[in-house]
Amino acid sequence: MNRKHEITYARAIFCLIIVAVHILSNYLRDIELQDHNRMVVLTFQILILFATPCFIILSESLISMVYKDKLPKNFLVKRFKYIMIPYFSIGTFYVYTKYKVDGNEETFWQLFKENLLIGNWYGWFVVVIFQFYILHLIFHKVLSKANPVVMLVISFVISLAHSYLMYDNDAYTNWWNEFYPLFHRTNILYWLFYFVFGYYLGRYYNEVLTFVEKKFMWLVGSLAAVTLLVIYSIYQNDVIVVQSNRYDILLYSSLAFIFILVISKKLSKFNISFLYFIGEISFFIYLTHKIMVYYMAKYTFHFIDQFFMYNIATYIFALSLSVGLAVVLSFLPLSRFIIGRNSINSMIRGNYRVE
Numbered sequence: 190m191n192r193k194h195e196i197t198y199a200r201a202i203f204c205l206i207i208v209a210v211h212i213l214s215n216y217l218r219d220i221e222l223q224d225h226n227r228m229v230v231l232t233f234q235i236l237i238l239f240a241t242p243c244f245i246i247l248s249e250s251l252i253s254m255v256y257k258d259k260l261p262k263n264f265l266v267k268r269f270k271y272i273m274i275p276y277f278s279i280g281t282f283y284v285y286t287k288y289k290v291d292g293n294e295e296t297f298w299q300l301f302k303e304n305l306l307i308g309n310w311y312g313w314f315v316v317v318i319f320q321f322y323i324l325h326l327i328f329h330k331v332l333s334k335a336n337p338v339v340m341l342v343i344s345f346v347i348s349l350a351h352s353y354l355m356y357d358n359d360a361y362t363n364w365w366n367e368f369y370p371l372f373h374r375t376n377i378l379y380w381l382f383y384f385v386f387g388y389y390l391g392r393y394y395n396e397v398l399t400f401v402e403k404k405f406m407w408l409v410g411s412l413a414a415v416t417l418l419v420i421y422s423i424y425q426n427d428v429i430v431v432q433s434n435r436y437d438i439l440l441y442s443s444l445a446f447i448f449i450l451v452i453s454k455k456l457s458k459f460n461i462s463f464l465y466f467i468g469e470i471s472f473f474i475y476l477t478h479k480i481m482v483y484y485m486a487k488y489t490f491h492f493i494d495q496f497f498m499y500n501i502a503t504y505i506f507a508l509s510l511s512v513g514l515a516v517v518l519s520f521l522p523l524s525r526f527i528i529g530r531n532s533i534n535s536m537i538r539g540n541y542r543v544e
Contacts, residue, residue: 195450195457196247196250196450197464197469198453199243199247199450199453200471201464201471206237206240207240207244208508209500210237211479212482212486214234217230230496231431235423238438241433242438243445243446246390247446249383249387250390252321252322253389254391254394257392273319274526275473275476275526275527276305276476278526279477283480286480308372313374313375320377321387324377345382345439351376355436356428374434383442398454408447416441419437469533474512477510481508485503486503
């Protein structure tokens with residue numbers, strides 16, 4: 190398999206992990222646990238938060254890998270069609286559901302503005318990805334000529350400082366809350382390091398992976414050390430917020446990204462249809478799985494006191510609903526504006542045809 194397959198595998202893995210993150214959020218919200226047990230589950234959930242930053246990093250890595258020197262015409266227009274239109278189409282359904290089912294006192298248009306236009310819903314990551322595209326359009330020539338180490342260090346300091354101050358400094362947080370017009374998690378300062386990291390990883394993809402494969406045990410050791418630092422932050426500094434823009438997972442998420450990429454490259458020697466299929470529709474799963482989790486949890490709630498039964502059942506059913514919906518929608522005209530660009534329909538038609 191070529192590298193497209195391994196990246197598709199990695200995308201699938203990130204997608205599957207983030208579904209687990211949100212199911213665990215449901216679980217922790219709906220059940221009373223002893224403090225120790227709650228912290229164990231919460232710690233595991235925080236340790237798998239890397240999936241969202243990794244998915245965002247991957248979007249930039251792909252762009253810098255494919256378009257190393259020159260961007261195509263209509264670069265932003267094309268990407269708007271395939272990520273922002275699905276964002277608004279699925280987001281509109283989410284807002285309408287919130288308006289009708291939850292009996293919200295606000296009008297539909299108020300909710301539309303507060304959620305979709307500002308980005309204050311679980312699809313906020315799409316706003317970050319589109320900002321990456323804009324940054325790439327503006328700065329790719331500068332970054333291509335700059336020293337990667339210098340750019341990585343500068344961006345890391347900026348993202349770390351912003352993330353930490355937003356967590357620990359009320360005056361700084363209040364200033365941004367007053368002047369920043371969008372949902373606070375979409376602030377590009379949180380994600381600047383990930384953008385630069387993704388850019389250089391994509392640009393020097395082969396060189397980086399070759400080096401890391403030779404030094405794989407160093408990567409594992411580094412990831413283990415940073416994992417311990419995150420756990421220390423959770424228990425000693427009482428940083429228990431479950432958000433992927435945490436200041437203490439910047440390095441952790443970056444190392445996890447490379448680790449998953451190396452594992453995916455090893456897996457790409459095998460034809461794992463499930464991962465390829467999930468990778469192809471991962472964007473749609475990201476945008477719909479929380480809706481599915483919401484409804485499935487109403488049924489699986491009856492055995493919420495059984496940790497594995499509840500979480501596994503909710504996971505399987507919610508994922509299956511998102512996948513099934515993607516398959517059905519793929520047969521509709523212009524479905525790519527709902528589920529994003531993918532090859533589902535062509536795969537299905539290739540396997541099921543009347544001779």
